[in-house]
Amino acid sequence: MSMRRLPFFVFLILFLLYLSSLDNLAFSVVPGWNTTLVTYTHIWFFTCILVLLLNVIGYWLTSGHEEKTNWKVFAIHLALTLPIIVDAKTYLFDSNLLSGDEETLSRAFETRLILSFAINTLFILGQIVFLKHLIKTPKLLRLLIKAFVLISGGIILLIAIIWTIEWYIGTHYYNFKMQDRFEVELKADECGTCFMDWQIEYNVEITDLKNEKNYEYKFFSSEGPYIRFCLSKEHPELILIQGYGKNDFFSHLINLNRNTIESVQPYLEIDNKGFVPTHELTNEFELLRK
DSSP states (O other): OOGGGHHHHHHHHHHHHHHHGGGGOOOEEETTTTEEEOOHHHHHHHHHHHHHHHHHHHHHHHHHHOSSOOHHHHHHHHHHHHHHHHHHHHOTTGGGGGSSOHHHHHHHHHHHHHHHHHHHHHHHHHHHHHHHHHHTSHHHHHHHHHHHHHHHHHHHHHHHHHHHHHHHHHEEEEEEEETTTEEEEEEEEEOTTOOSSOOEEEEEEEEETTTTEEEEEEEEESSSSOEEEEEESSOTTEEEEEEOGGGTTOEEEEETTTTEEEEOOTTTSSGGGTEEEEEEEOTTSOEEEO
């Protein structure tokens, strides 16, 4: 192997190591909502992946256009980049964030913040050193900018395609009548950013066929589309959306007189109101009439 290709292969290995640490990336869960959120940590992680990929491309270009490798720039760049790779693979000090008393947790958290700031600062400095080296060769810089635009455009296009497919496949629409009293339009949207549970977000529009009044409500279920719509002869102003199966802990009560929707405890607050199921949504997103 030519020594001129060594920086390229070294940074290719670093890129693959950093990419393989994706499994260590922590996802934030909102208690009670079973929802996973993409945080600034994730954004920074994927930004670093893109930057390291550009480093690999940059060293490939320099190895083919420069007569001599600038080993000083390479050594400084490598030294400033290694800490973020090591941290991603080992998650230094993170074990202390999962155990110990409050004081220990506080100290570990402060240490983690300082360490992350220092490591990320070194990484940025390394990119500045590499960029200053490329500026001396305008042709290489132009090629790298073109690569950045192409890669970024490709990533954006891929995300847009995936999002469109998920939106098209993961959104379900229904229109039905409940005992000739209400007309219901229901949209069930499978949450595309929820990585842990099968969260379904609902938007329901209800039209009272007697007075032509319209109502709109939003709610969610955390374990798939196991829900039933129920009516009560004794309380015609109430509509019960009751979870079953994996969602048997989930129920919402709509009060049309008050124009409200609220969570209720299953089998406790609703048993004495004479609710009868009219429609049921299955785990295959099939709407059945009861």
